[in-house]
Amino acid sequence: MATATCAPPAAPCEDRRITRSKRALRGALIELVEERGFDAVTVNDLCERADLNRGTFYNHFSDKEHLLAVLEDEVMADIGLLQGRMHDITLSDMLAYRVAKRPLPLLVELFEYLRDESDFLHAVLGPGGDASFGPRLREAVCENLVQNILHEKYRNDPSPFVGYYVAFYAAAYLGIIAHWIERGTPETPETMARVAMRLFFIKPGESIEL
Numbered sequence: 001m002a003t004a005t006c007a008p009p010a011a012p013c014e015d016r017r018i019t020r021s022k023r024a025l026r027g028a029l030i031e032l033v034e035e036r037g038f039d040a041v042t043v044n045d046l047c048e049r050a051d052l053n054r055g056t057f058y059n060h061f062s063d064k065e066h067l068l069a070v071l072e073d074e075v076m077a078d079i080g081l082l083q084g085r086m087h088d089i090t091l092s093d094m095l096a097y098r099v100a101k102r103p104l105p106l107l108v109e110l111f112e113y114l115r116d117e118s119d120f121l122h123a124v125l126g127p128g129g130d131a132s133f134g135p136r137l138r139e140a141v142c143e144n145l146v147q148n149i150l151h152e153k154y155r156n157d158p159s160p161f162v163g164y165y166v167a168f169y170a171a172a173y174l175g176i177i178a179h180w181i182e183r184g185t186p187e188t189p190e191t192m193a194r195v196a197m198r199l200f201f202i203k204p205g206e207s208i209e210l
Contacts, residue, residue: 037128
């Protein structure tokens with residue numbers, strides 16, 4: 001009598017196929033946005049570049065905007081995992097690591113993640129990408145970080161100048177991230193963490209040295 005063999009569960013295989021399809025579409029989106037800009041990209045372009053049929057695309061996404069939103073939301077969700085730990089950072093922590101000439105570990109982790117996602121971030125933050133994503137990144141990373149290292153008496157201060165102070169530094173930190181990514185992330189995450197810390201404490205007229 002022949003021994004019956006059980007077929008492997010279908011779900012894991014389907015999950016792997018979905019993952020492969022999303023990875024292919026992600027790569028296609030990045031390439032096409034860099035080449036043409038998001039507005040000029042079509043679903044047909046994405047499917048052709050990813051070597052997928054339109055049916056596969058529409059099984060998971062309603063249109064190209066949905067695909068972009070899903071990829072952006074995944075990045076924001078990953079960053080959200082770091083946000084909770086950002087709330088524990090204090091000015092004293094920053095100063096202690098600064099005196100010890102060591103980068104803040106959480107900042108190193110942040111820049112490691114940004115480096116890993118730099119191909120996507122380069123495309124989406126660039127001139128042909130999504131203009132709405134930069135402010136989301138600024139709010140999630142930069143504003144939270146700046147708010148947390150303010151002196152305690154200013155953290156919930158509604159006065160306009162405190163708001164401008166936070167906005168100024170948050171925009172500056174987004175500029176640091178964008179500049180690093182635009183240049184191809186040549187510095188290590190450790191160096192970038194030190195750069196971010198140094199720029200926060202540098203005073204006007206002081207020598208510009210790391």
